[in-house]
Amino acid sequence: MKLYTVIDNHSGTSFDSTKEVKRTSRHFISEHGLSILIETDAGKRVLLDTGASDMVFRQNLELLGFRPEDIDLVFISHNHYDHLGGLETMIDAGVPIHAHPNTFSGRKYTLLPDGTTSEVSASNELLKVLAKAKLTVSSSPVELVPGVRTSGEIARIFPFENETRFYKEGSGQLVVDHMTEEQSLYVTSKKGLVILTGCGHPGVCNMVHQAKKATGKPVYMVMGGFHMSATPANNERILKTMENLRNMNVERIAPMHCVGFTATKMLSDRFVNMDLMWTGSKIEI
Ligand SMILES: [Fe+2]
Ligand SMILES: [Fe+2]
Numbered sequence: 001m002k003l004y005t006v007i008d009n010h011s012g013t014s015f016d017s018t019k020e021v022k023r024t025s026r027h028f029i030s031e032h033g034l035s036i037l038i039e040t041d042a043g044k045r046v047l048l049d050t051g052a053s054d055m056v057f058r059q060n061l062e063l064l065g066f067r068p069e070d071i072d073l074v075f076i077s078h079n080h081y082d083h084l085g086g087l088e089t090m091i092d093a094g095v096p097i098h099a100h101p102n103t104f105s106g107r108k109y110t111l112l113p114d115g116t117t118s119e120v121s122a123s124n125e126l127l128k129v130l131a132k133a134k135l136t137v138s139s140s141p142v143e144l145v146p147g148v149r150t151s152g153e154i155a156r157i158f159p160f161e162n163e164t165r166f167y168k169e170g171s172g173q174l175v176v177d178h179m180t181e182e183q184s185l186y187v188t189s190k191k192g193l194v195i196l197t198g199c200g201h202p203g204v205c206n207m208v209h210q211a212k213k214a215t216g217k218p219v220y221m222v223m224g225g226f227h228m229s230a231t232p233a234n235n236e237r238i239l240k241t242m243e244n245l246r247n248m249n250v251e252r253i254a255p256m257h258c259v260g261f262t263a264t265k266m267l268s269d270r271f272v273n274m275d276l277m278w279t280g281s282k283i284e285i
Contacts, residue, residue, distance in 0.1 A: 011028045032052055041190075160241075184207045195219060199227050
C-alpha cells in the first residue's frame with residue numbers, strides 16, 4: 001500500500017523520477033489544506049480530501065504522476081474549505097465522491113483570535129456543481145474499495161478533545177459546531193490498520209479508540225490532521241494525546257496539516273516511529 005501527500009501545509013522536494021511529468025515547473029506547492037492519495041496493493045486509488053485550492057491540487061497531482069481520472073473514488077472527511085479545493089476538478093472528471101450526509105449542508109464558521117468569525121465552509125460555486133457529482137453519502141461505516149473503509153460517525157470518549165472554536169448556522173444564529181460529520185478512513189496494510197484523518201476535529205484519540213473498537217484490530221499507524229495548531233492546543237492536551245495514543249498501542253504516527261509546530265515537536269520527542277509527510281512525499285507500507 002502506498003500513501004502520497006498531494007497537499008499538506010509544508011512542502012518537500014521529492015517527486016517520483018520514474019513518472020513522466022510534462023510540466024516545466026517541478027515545484028510542489030503547499031497551502032493550508034490536506035489531500036492524501038491511497039493506492040492499495042490491488043491498485044485501487046482513493047483520495048482523502050482535495051486541499052484548499054484547485055490550482056495547487058492540479059499542479060501537485062500531476063507532479064505525482066496522476067490524472068484526476070486515475071482516481072477511483074474521492075472521500076471527503078468534512079465540510080471545511082481547506083479539504084474541498086480540488087473537488088470540482090474531481091467532479092468534472094466523473095470520479096465518484098463519498099461523504100457524510102451532512103457534509104455539504106449549512107454554513108460553517110471558525111472563531112478568530114479577535115473574537116470575530118470567519119466562514120470556512122464550501123464555496124457557493126462548489127455547492128452548485130455538486131448537483132452533477134456522483135455523490136454517495138453515509139453516516140455509517142462503508143467499504144469504499146477492498147481494504148479501505150470509512151469510520152462512520154465518531155463517538156466522543158475523551159473529554160479533553162472537545163472543541164468549541166467552530167460554529168454553524170442553527171435556528172437563525174450561530175451555534176457550536178461539534179463537527180459530527182467528520183469521518184476518518186481505515187486502510188488495511190501488511191503491517192496492520194492505518195487510520196487517515198482529515199482535520200481531526202473529533203479528536204485523534206477518539207478516532208483511534210473507535211477504529212480499535214469497530215475493527216477489533218490493533219492500530220499500526222495514524223496519519224493526517226490532529227487539529228492541535230489552532231485550537232487551544234495547550235501542553236496538557238498534547239500530553240494527554242500522546243499518553244492515550246501510547247496506551248492504545250499506536251506504533252507509528254504522521255502528524256500533518258493542522259497539527260502545528262509545538263505538538264509536532266512534542267510528538268517527535270515521544271514517538272520513535274514518526275513520519276513528516278510533506279507535500280510530494282510518499283511512503284509504502
Ligand atoms: Fe483542515
Ligand atoms: Fe477542518
